[in-house]
Amino acid sequence: MDECGIAAVLGTLDYEIFVLTAAHQERRNGQIVCWVVPATIVPQLPRILVGIGRTTFTHELIEASRAFALNLLGKDQWPLVAHFGFRSGRETDKFATLPCERGVTGSPILPGTVGYLECRVRIVFDAGPGAHLFYLADVIEGKILTNSSPLCLHQLPELLPPEDLATMRRLLEQDARCNLALLSKSSYQQQTE
Ligand SMILES: Cc1cc2nc3c(=O)[nH]c(=O)nc-3n(C[C@H](O)[C@H](O)[C@H](O)COP(=O)(O)O)c2cc1C
Numbered sequence: 734m735d736e737c738g739i740a741a742v743l744g745t746l747d748y749e750i751f752v753l754t755a756a757h758q759e760r761r762n763g764q765i766v767c768w769v770v771p772a773t774i775v776p777q778l779p780r781i782l783v784g785i786g787r788t789t790f791t792h793e794l795i796e797a798s799r800a801f802a803l804n805l806l807g808k809d810q811w812p813l814v815a816h817f818g819f820r821s822g823r824e825t826d827k828f829a830t831l832p833c834e835r836g837v838t839g840s841p842i843l844p845g846t847v848g849y850l851e852c853r854v855r856i857v858f859d860a861g862p863g864a865h866l867f868y869l870a871d872v873i874e875g876k877i878l879t880n881s882s883p884l885c886l887h888q889l890p891e892l893l894p895p896e897d898l899a900t901m902r903r904l905l906e907q908d909a910r911c912n913l914a915l916l917s918k919s920s921y922q923q924q925t926e
Contacts, residue, residue: 838873
């Protein structure tokens with residue numbers, strides 16, 4: 734397998750960056766996500782597919798509420814990548830210093846973003862240990878909030894301070910190592926079954 738060739742092709746893809754928020758009872762939280770794909774061509778029944786790590790605090794809130802909101806960050810909102818993506822809401826209230834409203838699903842809606850979508854979970858696809866969970870959700874509300882251009886993954890190296898960029902790469906490598914160990918174990922088990 735040509736790992737470099739595969740990485741080169743995948744590296745040409747770019748992803749918009751969202752803060753995915755969810756709430757259940759008095760708990761609320763948000764995390765950065767970039768695996769977000771429109772999943773229907775029918776405008777009357779909009780659906781979206783989102784990949785979420787099974788260990789995040791936000792994932793727990795989605796499971797409890799079966800709903801979430803996707804807040805599409807503008808290019809000038811890059812500081813929120815570290816705020817929502819580098820630590821867990823289990824350790825800190827990420828909304829303590831940030832204003833937000835509640836949407837129709839109860840999920841926090843951030844001001845000043847490009848816009849938001851509110852979603853109710855339809856089906857969860859579980860590819861097993863080490864793989865993200867994929868949530869197929871109905872989009873039930875949405876609104877453009879500003880005319881800023883969306884923040885994308887490929888822009889982060891030029892926007893983030895070097896220490897934030899180093900932290901992001903370290904966290905990504907750490908997660909990839911954990912996932913690789915679990916994925917290798919489960920594919921070994923499948924081969925020997
Ligand atoms: C640029 C970037 C993209 C990310 N994309 C995803 C993603 O698509 N899915 C995901 O589950 N986590 C993603 N993460 C990681 C989570 O945002 C991160 O683990 C977060 O701290 C989880 O927070 P929580 O435990 O408060 O929910 C991304 C992080 C960064 C910095």
